[in-house]
Amino acid sequence: MPMPPLPDLESLSLAEIARLAQDRRLPPVESWNPARCGDSEMRITRDGSWYHRGEPIARPAMVRLFSTILRREADGGYVLVTPVEKLTIAVDDAPFVAVEMKAEGTGRQSRLAFRLNTGDLVVANGDHPIRFVATANGPHPYLLVRYGLEALLARPVYYELAERILADQDGPSGIWSDRAFFAVGDAE
Incomplete structure (x- = not known):
């Protein structure tokens, strides 16, 4: 299922932007605590670029998808988490x-x-x-x-x-x- 196109920020009022932000449904990653752990071999650089095994992830839809399962751990680290798996991801600054x-x-x-x-x-x-x-x-x-x-x-x-x-x-x-x-x- 393709992701919907991103709305033009300039054409939206702040009330519309606030509604869109609130309507966004994200997976409940904070409630997922799978035992299976590993390394995603992924990295997010300071400029927000995503890499896998040193190669840039060129598809914006993939980056958006991965960003929905990103979680910050209590120790300050970052993971990509699903109900069955948790993989570490390196983040240079902010994700x-x-x-x-x-x-x-x-x-x-x-x-x-x-x-x-x-x-x-x-x-x-x-x-x-x-x-x-x-x-x-x-x-x-x-x-x-x-x-x-x-x-x-x-x-x-x-x-x-x-x-x-x-x-x-x-x-x-x-x-x-x-x-x-x-x-x-x-x-x-």
Whole structure:
């Protein structure tokens, strides 16, 4: 069964994006605990590219499918999990990359939605916070996608976010989305 085409983010309102994100049904990977374990021989690089045995996975539909069975373990590692098998997967940074952002409103009335490299749509809010990690190259923003899985904001998306942060300098440095505030100064 082919996967439906990805909607054009620009043509959707944030209310439509929020509905699409909420309607997405994912496998209950958090409840699967199979005994059979192994290594998937797969890796997700910092830019969100997926590899198997050193070769890129070229089919976006395969990457989207694998992303639905990805889980973060209590020890911080990552696995691909089904009801009968659990396979480790190497992740260089975050398993997802936010490649596009759509914003509505300003200040406290802002709502921000992100499209991930897998086609998933996520609205930043209290359940999907943005956090900033301090690095030698400045803060790196991450968006919580689900169950400990995060998306690194791609550089162009981060620049869009930074423009909004700079434009809204009435209080502490940070960004509002869906009634939640995410401070840049809280960089870890």
